[in-house]
Structure formats: C-alpha cells, structure tokens
Amino acid sequence: xxxxxxxxxxxxxxxxxxxxxxxxxxxxxxxxxxxxxxxxxxxxxxxxxxxxxxxxxxxxxxxxxxxxxxxxxxxxxxxxxxxxxxxxxxxxxxxxxxxxxxxxxxxxxxxxxxxxxxxxxxxxxxxxxxxxxxxxxxxxxxxxxxxxxxxxxxxxxxxxxxxxxxxxxxxxxxxxxxxxxxxxxxxxxxxxxxxxxxxxxxxxxxxxxxxxxxxxxxxx
Numbered sequence: 001x002x003x004x005x006x007x008x009x010x011x012x013x014x015x016x017x018x019x020x021x022x023x024x025x026x027x028x029x030x031x032x033x034x035x036x037x038x039x040x041x042x043x044x045x046x047x048x049x050x051x052x053x054x055x056x057x058x059x060x061x062x063x064x065x066x067x068x069x070x071x072x073x074x075x076x077x078x079x080x081x082x083x084x085x086x087x088x089x090x091x092x093x094x095x096x097x098x099x100x101x102x103x104x105x106x107x108x109x110x111x112x113x114x115x116x117x118x119x120x121x122x123x124x125x126x127x128x129x130x131x132x133x134x135x136x137x138x139x140x141x142x143x144x145x146x147x148x149x150x151x152x153x154x155x156x157x158x159x160x161x162x163x164x165x166x167x168x169x170x171x172x173x174x175x176x177x178x179x180x181x182x183x184x185x186x187x188x189x190x191x192x193x194x195x196x197x198x199x200x201x202x203x204x205x206x207x208x209x210x211x212x213x214x215x216x217x218x219x220x
Contacts, residue, residue: 014052016042018063025107030057030114058123061111064104065127069134071100076138087185089139094159094181097131098166109167132156158184 021038028034035057039049053059075096081089101108115124132155143151158181165180 022107068100072097093135
C-alpha cells in the first residue's frame with residue numbers, strides 16, 4: 001500500500017470509528033471503554049486503533065473537532081460571502097460550526113466537558129484556536145499583522161460562549177442561541193468602534209517630543 005493510499009485508508013477508518021463512537025459518547029463519555037466499543041463495532045484491531053488514535057480518547061475528541069471544522073468549512077464555502085458584511089460572515093461561521101455539531105449535540109457537550117478537565121485544557125485551547133482560525137480563513141480573512149491574533153482571540157470568546165449557551169438552549173428554533181450570538185457580535189462591534197475613535201483621537205495628538213518640549217518650556 002502506498003503512503004497516499006494508507007493515509008486515505010486511515011482517514012476513512014478514523015471517520016468510521018468516530019461515527020460508531022459518537023452515539024455511545026452520550027452515555028459513556030470519551031473514555032477508553034468508548035474507543036474499545038467503537039473498535040469492536042467497526043472491526044478495527046488494537047494495533048490500528050493505536051495508530052489512528054495515539055492519545056486515546058483525546059485523539060478521538062480531536063477527530064470529532066476536525067470533522068466538525070471540515071463540515072463547517074464546506075457550509076461556509078456555499079455562502080454568498082461577497083454580499084455579506086463582516087458581522088454577518090462571523091455570525092454565519094459560528095452558526096455553521098454549531099450546525100456541524102447539531103446531529104451529535106449531547107456528544108459535543110460531553111466532549112467540551114472532557115476538554116474542560118485540567119489535564120486536557122491545553123488540547124481544548126488548541127482545538128478552539130484551530131476552529132476560529134478556520135472560521136476566519138473561510139470567511140476571507142487575509143490579515144497577517146497583530147489583528148491576526150486579536151481577531152482570533154475575540155472570535156474564540158464569541159464562539160465558546162455561544163456554544164455553551166447552545167448547550168442549554170432547549171427551544172425548537174434555538175432562538176435564544178441566535179439572540180445570544182447577535183448580542184455578542186454587537187458587543188464586539190461597539191468595542192471596535194470605541195477603539196477606532198480612540199485611535200483617531202490619539203493620532204490627532206501632537207508628537208510626544210512636542211508635548212515634552214512644551215512642558216519643559218512651562219517649567220522654565
């Protein structure tokens with residue numbers, strides 16, 4: 001088997017194991033027991049499972065996140081982004097990520113609980129970063145300066161808080177989640193307006209050398 005075929009085969013096996021595991025994750029959580037059950041159901045031997053999920057349940061959660069990211073990117077690619085404002089693109093990206101998780105909402109809840117444990121916090125942060133980075137890239141962000149990091153930090157907060165609100169939203173139309181997301185984005189936009197005004201006011205100030213010079217003259 002060539003390296004490319006092996007990679008494709010492993011990807012397909014990983015998807016099969018994930019598909020088998022998610023329904024059981026609702027009850028069992030992300031554990032070694034869950035992996036063993038999914039392996040048995042899909043007929044994958046222990047050696048192959050060790051290769052596919054080298055870190056055990058954490059690798060399974062990571063595969064779940066990557067799968068949701070891929071589905072999200074496909075959904076965003078189908079949107080007419082050129083006719084959408086930035087805030088609309090951000091909202092669409094967050095909604096697309098949640099839509100990718102919707103078929104396995106309870107499993108997603110268990111995954112977030114798993115990642116909230118101290119030993120898994122670093123992996124959780126890494127996965128959130130990957131998700132928001134994929135969001136920004138999918139909606140057309142090309143920034144490479146300091147804004148690259150601030151945008152991802154802000155979106156991480158918006159997405160994470162909205163995801164938690166979604167977990168507790170039992171309404172049929174998820175209207176509470178939609179409103180929560182809209183409010184968070186509005187908060188960000190207001191902050192950006194204030195920041196822009198502050199920068200404009202700062203740019204109108206005289207150079208620091210002039211301020212210091214005038215201060216020294218008054219002292220003299």
